[in-house]
Amino acid sequence: MSYLQTKVLSHAQKVRSLYKKAARTLQSYYEPFDRAEFRYQAVLLRARFDENKNEVDVRKAKKLLLDGQKELLLKSHPQQIYFPLSPGGVAYERHFPTPDWILDTWHPFEKAQYPEYFALREIRKKEYIERWEKQYGKTEEEVAH
Template identity: 65%
Template structure:
């Protein structure tokens, strides 16, 4: 349920998000670099018009109008990065869990001796940190 808002978002963060989303939407409409840069400069000028505004009621209204305008002017097929959510390669690459390396045969591990030596040291450090923070499992049983 990552679409639910679970924290307060500051005004500055909302403005930055609006600017970034508007720039990405502009990029979806204008594929040629020179056209996109021209419209990005115009977009930045629109944001700079209101950067010195101090009346919070007016600022909030401007921000809401900007978010509404962005929503109304959405591109039907916005550009997405290939590996980001909604992209053509999203979720395509399977990430193997770390414990899978423990199942390797010793001859396979021998091909990468430095890596597995460092990995064993890091595993011991992790276990020590865990036991320092939560205690060892043997202590809990007795």
């Protein structure tokens, strides 16, 4: 869930995020029909942001940001363009990554097709177990034996 905000964003980060969202909104309106018009509108959008990039008054900069966010909300596209694997996209969370332990169930003939990979994998597994035991200790079953 990398799309969830877990830290405080600086003003500059919020401005960059607003710019990117505004550009994607423009893309939703113009690009499916006319790429040249989208590029023209994107240049105008960038000019609007560049007008105020050197603003030093914190209150005015914050007001500009809030006004921009409000304008973005009012002008948002009803059917926003999303990348397929992004939240809201058609393929979001469609394919989950295969867990690593599945490779342990492979037949030896299958593993023989990738000898270097599985040799290195065995080394990494041993290193991981050693790190685990060093940090957390051995399991109760191993201690009992």
